Amino acid sequence: MASVILDKVKKVYAGGVEAVKGITLTIPNGNFTVLLGPSGCGKSTLLRMIAGLEHISSGTIAIGDRTVNDVEPAERDIAMVFQNYALYPHMSVYDNMAYGLRNRKTPQAEIERRVAEAARMLAIEPYLQRKPRALSGGQRQRVAMGRAIVREPAAFLFDEPLSNLDAKLRVQMRLEIRKLHNRLKATSIFVTHDQVEAMTLADQVVVMNGGQIEQTGTPLEIYRRPASKFVATFIGSPAMNLFSGTVAAPGQVALADGTKLAFDAASIDAKPGMKVDVGVRPEDAKAETGGSRETPVLKWDVTEELGATRLLHGTLAGEPFVLAMPADVTSPAKELAVGAVAGAVHLFDPGTGRSLRRG
Amino acid sequence: MERRALFGGKLLPYSLLLPQFAIVVVFFYFPAAQAVWQSLLMQDAFGISTEFVWFENYSILASNPEYYKTMGTTAVFSALVAFLSLAIGLLLAVMADKQIKGATIYKTMLIWPYAVAPAVAGVLWLFMFQPSLGMLAKMLRGWGIDWNPLLNGNHAMILVVLAATWKQISYNFLFFLAGLAAIPKSVIEAAAIDGARPLRRFWTIVFPLLSPTAFFLLVVNIVYVFFDTFGIIDSVTGGGPAGNTTTMVYKVYADGKLGSDLGGSAAQSVVLMVIVIALTAIQFKFVERKVQY
Numbered sequence: 001m002a003s004v005i006l007d008k009v010k011k012v013y014a015g016g017v018e019a020v021k022g023i024t025l026t027i028p029n030g031n032f033t034v035l036l037g038p039s040g041c042g043k044s045t046l047l048r049m050i051a052g053l054e055h056i057s058s059g060t061i062a063i064g065d066r067t068v069n070d071v072e073p074a075e076r077d078i079a080m081v082f083q084n085y086a087l088y089p090h091m092s093v094y095d096n097m098a099y100g101l102r103n104r105k106t107p108q109a110e111i112e113r114r115v116a117e118a119a120r121m122l123a124i125e126p127y128l129q130r131k132p133r134a135l136s137g138g139q140r141q142r143v144a145m146g147r148a149i150v151r152e153p154a155a156f157l158f159d160e161p162l163s164n165l166d167a168k169l170r171v172q173m174r175l176e177i178r179k180l181h182n183r184l185k186a187t188s189i190f191v192t193h194d195q196v197e198a199m200t201l202a203d204q205v206v207v208m209n210g211g212q213i214e215q216t217g218t219p220l221e222i223y224r225r226p227a228s229k230f231v232a233t234f235i236g237s238p239a240m241n242l243f244s245g246t247v248a249a250p251g252q253v254a255l256a257d258g259t260k261l262a263f264d265a266a267s268i269d270a271k272p273g274m275k276v277d278v279g280v281r282p283e284d285a286k287a288e289t290g291g292s293r294e295t296p297v298l299k300w301d302v303t304e305e306l307g308a309t310r311l312l313h314g315t316l317a318g319e320p321f322v323l324a325m326p327a328d329v330t331s332p333a334k335e336l337a338v339g340a341v342a343g344a345v346h347l348f349d350p351g352t353g354r355s356l357r358r359g
Numbered sequence: 360m361e362r363r364a365l366f367g368g369k370l371l372p373y374s375l376l377l378p379q380f381a382i383v384v385v386f387f388y389f390p391a392a393q394a395v396w397q398s399l400l401m402q403d404a405f406g407i408s409t410e411f412v413w414f415e416n417y418s419i420l421a422s423n424p425e426y427y428k429t430m431g432t433t434a435v436f437s438a439l440v441a442f443l444s445l446a447i448g449l450l451l452a453v454m455a456d457k458q459i460k461g462a463t464i465y466k467t468m469l470i471w472p473y474a475v476a477p478a479v480a481g482v483l484w485l486f487m488f489q490p491s492l493g494m495l496a497k498m499l500r501g502w503g504i505d506w507n508p509l510l511n512g513n514h515a516m517i518l519v520v521l522a523a524t525w526k527q528i529s530y531n532f533l534f535f536l537a538g539l540a541a542i543p544k545s546v547i548e549a550a551a552i553d554g555a556r557p558l559r560r561f562w563t564i565v566f567p568l569l570s571p572t573a574f575f576l577l578v579v580n581i582v583y584v585f586f587d588t589f590g591i592i593d594s595v596t597g598g599g600p601a602g603n604t605t606t607m608v609y610k611v612y613a614d615g616k617l618g619s620d621l622g623g624s625a626a627q628s629v630v631l632m633v634i635v636i637a638l639t640a641i642q643f644k645f646v647e648r649k650v651q652y
Binding site: 051052053072073074078079080082083084086087088089090099100103104147151 | 543545546548549550551552553554555556559563564567568
C-alpha cells in the first residue's frame, strides 16, 4: 500500500501533440480514485504513465516515497487490469494468476496460498484449470482482477475494465469492485468514461478534459458544486440545462425573455449587470403552481417515461430545457411555470466556463 | 465461432466445388495415379518394350545403398533448411515488429527474396561462392579455408542449404510478422507489469502464442525442402559432388530424366510421396495437439 503523487506530469507525443498537459494530483494511501472524462481526454495515457507503459515527457510520478519516472513497470509494484483483460490465452486460469508471482520467484507454497485465496474471494475456484477462452466475459474479468490481487501490489490500476461487459454484469462487477476495495483497502486508480461508475466507485473523482484536470473532489462535491460548465454537463443524466442570462440584482438572474431565477448570493460571486451562463439540473427544476409574470415558463412537447420519473423536453426562455418530475403526476399542462431552489442554480462565466461559486 | 453456409439442395454446393475438384484431379490425382502405375512397369534398355513387373522396381530400390544415402542427405538437408529458415525468419520478424525508423523499408526488402525463382537464387549463390571468381569464396580463402563446393561434399551441402534457406526466410518472416501483429499489445504489457523481462516474455508469452503459426510454417517448410528446392540443387550443384547433395526429389529427376529409368524413378516418387504424406500426418497428429490454446 502506498500513495501515488503526480507532480506537473506531461505527455507530449512525437508529433507535438500534448495528450496530458501538466497534471498535479495526490492519491492518498488506500484511496479509490476515478479518472473520469470523455475519450481523448488523456485519462488512459495518464494511467499508462503511472504504470510505466508510457514515457513521462516531464514532471514526476512517485509511488510511496519513491520517484518512479525511470523505473520499469515490473519494478513499480503496481498491478493493472486491462480493458480487454489481457489474459494469457495459452495458460490456465491458475497459471495466469501465478505467472507474476513465479516471475518474482515467490515460493511455491506461497503462490498456491495466494491464488487459492484470491480464487475464493472472486468465486472462480471451479475454473482454475480452464483456459480463458472457456470463460464468460464476467469470469475473465474476475480472473484479470485475481491476477492483480495475488500480487499484493502497492497500487491497483484499472483501465476501463467494465466497458466490455454487458449492462447487467457491469452493475454487478461495479459493486464487487467496490466491496473488494472496502476489504483490501488498496490504493486504486480507475479510468472510465462512465459517470455512474465514477460516482459509485470513487472516494475521489478526477474529471479530466483536454489533458487537464477540470475538477477533483468527492462524487457529491462534483455533482453538487461543479467547478465548470464542462463538469456540470458531463456529470448527471440527463445533462444540466444551460442558458444565458444577466445578473439583475443580488441573488437574482434574468433570462433572455426577461423572466427571473433566484440564486444564492452568499455562495456565488456575481455582480449585477454581469453576463452569465445559468445552469439548472433537470431534477432540481420544479413545476410550480401560481407563479408570477417573472417566473420562467417551460413549453414542452415531448415526454420520456423512465418508470419512476418522467422527463419533459421543451424550451424555456428560448433554449432547450429538460425537466424531471415524478411519474405519478397526471398529465401536466403544456405550459409550466418552473422554479428551482436558490442553492440549485449554478452560474458560470460564459468566457472561461468556470463556476462563479466562491472558494 | 462456427460459420457455415446453408444450401437448399445438393446441386449448387457440388457444382461450386467442381472447378477446384477438377483442377486437383487433373494436376494431382491423375499424375499421382500415373506415377503409381508407372512404378509397376519396367522398360528394356532401349525403351522399346514395357513389361508389368509388380513390385520389382521397389525391391531394386530397397536393395540400392545409394538410395539410402539419398534419404540421409535429404534428412540432413531438410532439417537444416527448415530449422534455419524458421529460426532466422522468427528472429527477423521479432526485430521488425519493434517500432523502429525505416521499418517499412526493412520489411519490404526482407520479402524480396521470395519473389526470386529458385534457379535464379541458386545461380546467385553459385556466383558468390564460385571457388575461383566468387567474392565470398575469395574471402573464405583469405581466411585460410580451402573452400571448394565443386570437390568438397560438405561445402556443396552448405552452399545449397544457404541458398534454400535464404529463399525461404522471406516466407517465414512474413507469417511470423503477421502472427506477432495478432498478439494483443496489452497481453505483452500485462506480462511486463507481471515482472517478466523481455527474454522471458518472449519464451513464456510470445513464442507459445506464435506456435500455431510456427506449426503451419513447419508443415509448409517441410514440403518446400522436399520438393521446391529442386531448382536450387539443379542449378548450384547438379546433385554433386559424388551425389553428396542429391536429395530424393533430385534423384527422381536424375534417374528418370537423365537415366531414363522411368519405372525406377516412378517408384522413387511414390516413396517420396508416401514419406511426405506420412510426415505431414505425424505433424498434425502429434505437434498440432500441443500448439492449440
